[in-house]
Amino acid sequence: MAPAASLSLCLCLLLASGFGHAGKLLVVPMDGSHWFTMQMVVEKLIPKGHEVVVVVPEVSWQLGKPLNFTVKTYSVSHTQEDLNREFNFVIDSQWKTQQEGGVLPLLTSPAKGFFELLFSHCRSLFKDKKLVEYLKQSSFDAVFLDPFDVCGLTVAKYFSLPSVVFSRGIFCHYLEEGTQCPSPPSYVPRGILKLTDTMTFNERVWNLLSYMGEHAFCPTFFKTATDIASEVLQTPVTMTDLFSPVSIWLLRTDFMLEFPRPVMPNVIHIGGINCHQGKPLSQVHYLSSHMKGGAALGDEFVPY
Template identity: 80%
Template sequence: MAPTGFPASLPLCVCLLLASGFAQAGRLLVVPMDGSHWFTMQSVVEKLIHKGHEVVVVVPEVSWQLGKSLNITVKTYSISHTLEDLNREFKVFLDAQMKDQPEGMTLLLSGPSKGFFDLVFSNCRSLFKDKKLVEYLKQSSFDAVFLDPFDVCGLTVAKYLSLPSVVFGRGIFCHYLEEGAQCPSPPSYVPRGLLKLTGNMNFMERVRNHLAYMGERAFCPSLFKTATDIASEVLQTPVTATDLFSQVSIWLLRTDFVLEVPRPLMPNIFFIGGINCHQGKPLSKPFRFATLIDNLVFPLIASASSL
């Protein structure tokens, strides 16, 4: 079964995309995440602008870095918390990780950490309360939404506007990448995050991995409850995190396959290598991530619309 949002003739489309000169300019809505996430996404956005694409970035009016130093259209919306609130919750989150050094995703995201996530998730409610901004987004005829999945809001925006979504991130908390992209990830063979296990697990390690997986299944809906409640309000229908992540058209993962445990992947998942906040030296043959979007996303949308 093809992933949601992809045409049935995906193999033919991908072959056509390999041909030179197939790229076309488009209108891209960017829904980023603050902090180091924005540093990595900003470089791609700048390249897309340089290639002639029209880009609009939607950000909260209170943030660490979002939208700064970009000569593009930036749309802001007011939020209910201050920068001091954001700093305080992030410090609680950071202190919990430094103190406990938990193993496993469930322990990492539980307890005091949830307050930071709820604060970040709440931005999306503020976005959709801005009726003028929402009307602008509806009337702007974007081709796709380029988003960081951390705060989930970009997924809600894409579903609300019925647009293809392009995820740009290091990974996804919990099991929603595997479920959303329909990738088999059996706990007997694929270790869960942060457990320090390899693909060659003994029996007890497999049991431990199963318990961690079961813990994620039980805990993750609670972690994302604020985000899914907001999405349900906006879309006026009950929505789960799986519903939001299953609509992703293209996954651009900022990692490399050599750092991952071997596992089946769907054809809409691309390892694009890591991007660090520190500006590195240029490679002899640099791989341009903006070119990947330029030559893949917009032509794919055009191909899908003509079917």
């Protein structure tokens, strides 16, 4: 697990490349546990002189908390209750998916409404003309984004800015297509099948069918996101169009835990930090009592 300081140092070096001064960074985050990790990195950039502006929806779980950097909010068409209700559909569907196996039940059930709600954030952002004008006039050096809701990719393309993706991974096949990294289904298992890199012939067939299924299904699943991006950019776009211009991929995985395959120079495995940084253990006092002859009666850790 790489420490947050190492992540921020890596990001600073990448963003500062070619500049003789601190950079101006636009951050388009994702709510929930995604933000726990990204926030640690963003906060490390402030003491290094970087100017950071974070754009968030007014309805969220974690993004509305007080922060020590500039935050710009935009209104959305749903309430906190709507967000919670749709997320509960996701939880219920995920439990069912774990029991039945596979990922399609999650994505084709009513839980899909949660993703539609997330995708709609981007339309709300660009409807805020005052915010869009502010972002346009701010002359940012790069966009630091979580690609889960796709909006950060649309923002980067709209403002023609270099983009830095910060993610555990990308759903569907868009990571391989966006980075142009070879990932032949004959050798590299698809994540949803939980196969190893020593597949039997039958497993390779299933892996190929899964790969073909992703190509058939994923454009439909992301249709709302690409429709919104097409409206904003005023030209038809696909998910591959949005992922291809990414400048740097910071993947929160360890290369040693990935399947053997080549990666491009702009793909950097930075280690897995996927939750809020833990607090140090409370100080404890070790007590030990012993019987005659050295036999221990018991040991106890007592916090104080």
